[in-house]
Amino acid sequence: MRVGLCQFAPKHGDVKANLDHIARALSRVEADLIVLPELCTTGYLFASRSEIAALSEPVPGGPTCEAMAALSRKSKAVIVWGMPQSADESIFNSAVMVTPQGEFNVYRKAHLFVDEKDLFDRGDSSFPVFDVSFPSPSGRGKGEGAKLGMLVCFDHFFPEAARSLALRGAQIICHPSNLVLEYAHTNSVTRAVENRVFWVLANRTGSETLGEKTLTFNGRSQIVAPDGRLLAGAGPESDELLVVDIDPAEALDKKVTPRNDLFLDRRTDLYLT
Numbered sequence: 503m504r505v506g507l508c509q510f511a512p513k514h515g516d517v518k519a520n521l522d523h524i525a526r527a528l529s530r531v532e533a534d535l536i537v538l539p540e541l542c543t544t545g546y547l548f549a550s551r552s553e554i555a556a557l558s559e560p561v562p563g564g565p566t567c568e569a570m571a572a573l574s575r576k577s578k579a580v581i582v583w584g585m586p587q588s589a590d591e592s593i594f595n596s597a598v599m600v601t602p603q604g605e606f607n608v609y610r611k612a613h614l615f616v617d618e619k620d621l622f623d624r625g626d627s628s629f630p631v632f633d634v635s636f637p638s639p640s641g642r643g644k645g646e647g648a649k650l651g652m653l654v655c656f657d658h659f660f661p662e663a664a665r666s667l668a669l670r671g672a673q674i675i676c677h678p679s680n681l682v683l684e685y686a687h688t689n690s691v692t693r694a695v696e697n698r699v700f701w702v703l704a705n706r707t708g709s710e711t712l713g714e715k716t717l718t719f720n721g722r723s724q725i726v727a728p729d730g731r732l733l734a735g736a737g738p739e740s741d742e743l744l745v746v747d748i749d750p751a752e753a754l755d756k757k758v759t760p761r762n763d764l765f766l767d768r769r770t771d772l773y774l775t
């Protein structure tokens with residue numbers, strides 16, 4: 503199957519412009535799965551909960567989900583993207599997945615970063631894994647299925663999150679992000695290797711300013727194989743569309759050496775939980 507990512511700088515507060523940008527980008531790529539950055543339809547820095555509430559939408563049911571479902575149908579790609587999700591009185595920083603058949607899955611960010619704590623509620627999704635089939639009507643891949651997990655940005659600092667997904671069978675971890683820490687990208691390789699999964703980091707570029715605060719988002723999106731190989735990597739500032747062909751079955755083999763299996767060798771009798 504072919505997996506890809508789209509790295510760009512979302513326009514702050516302009517959902518329509520961002521959806522148009524995403525539609526143009528997706529029209530230039532053929533893939534079974536495309537991952538987009540965190541909060542890629544709204545931008546990242548907001549002054550108050552009411553500001554982000556005004557841009558939050560139910561999942562599914564809002565115009566952003568409708569637009570993404572139409573894009574998924576048209577491009578025949580499963581799309582994973584980040585957006586603010588409203589649910590009753592709560593607002594979550596969510597990753598949403600839509601399939602060409604119009605099925606939605608959602609993950610709500612569990613580990614909020616810095617001032618996100620003032621804007622969002624902590625996610626309550628217990629790291630679900632979704633079994634997705636890729637019909638590959640265009641002849642790409644073999645029409646196989648794969649188990650997908652989603653994390654949002656800072657979640658990758660907590661190895662338990664990726665481990666939970668891997669233990670539930672995730673073969674590909676989709677990671678919409680707005681990374682700002684220079685060393686954060688190394689986590690993609692570490693998390694991929696320690697779980698033997700494919701990792702798709704879709705980071706954004708550009709910067710946003712709010713009062714005294716400026717954040718620069720540092721791109722370098724990447725697709726990493728279960729053995730830590732960098733299959734595709736983007737630059738720090740450019741708009742990029744990356745795709746690679748992978749065999750998700752590679753992530754089913756947890757052997758590090760013929761005598762070491764990452765899951766079977768775990769010492770759960772010794773670990774602190």
Ligand code: ACM
Nearest residue numbers: 615655656680681
């Ligand atoms: C982040 O979690 N957006 C760094």
